[in-house]
Amino acid sequence: MKLFRMMLLGLLLSTALITQASAAPTEDYDFQQERMKLTPDSVMVISTFDSQDHVTAYTYAGVRLWNVPFHAKILSWQIAGDYVFIFSKDRKGTKTYITCLNRHTGAPIWQKP
Numbered sequence: 001m002k003l004f005r006m007m008l009l010g011l012l013l014s015t016a017l018i019t020q021a022s023a024a025p026t027e028d029y030d031f032q033q034e035r036m037k038l039t040p041d042s043v044m045v046i047s048t049f050d051s052q053d054h055v056t057a058y059t060y061a062g063v064r065l066w067n068v069p070f071h072a073k074i075l076s077w078q079i080a081g082d083y084v085f086i087f088s089k090d091r092k093g094t095k096t097y098i099t100c101l102n103r104h105t106g107a108p109i110w111q112k113p
Helices: 002-022
Strands: 036-038 042-050 055-056 064-070 073-080 083-089 094-101 108-112
Touching: 042 073, 055 073, 055 083
Parallel strands: none
Antiparallel strands: 036 042, 042 055, 055 064, 073 083, 083 094, 094 108
């Protein structure tokens, strides 16, 4: 009987530890900006990777319209009419840029340091 109690106590303790471990909060990427914006005809998303960021546009049906990679880190962005304005900083943190893209094609219109 004593062995049964010890096994039951061990089972209860291990279950409690597993439950606590699985309930621990997980950390996610610290999003400091809005990562997705909607336009009347598309969904635009910023994706961040170690060496570059991307601005990608999709139709509401999920078809990719265009994708533009940025070697600089995207800090903020806005959509105004037919234009997408992107403020970015190089990954060394020494230069900043403002870039204007065509909202429908992703083609760069201009970029200023």
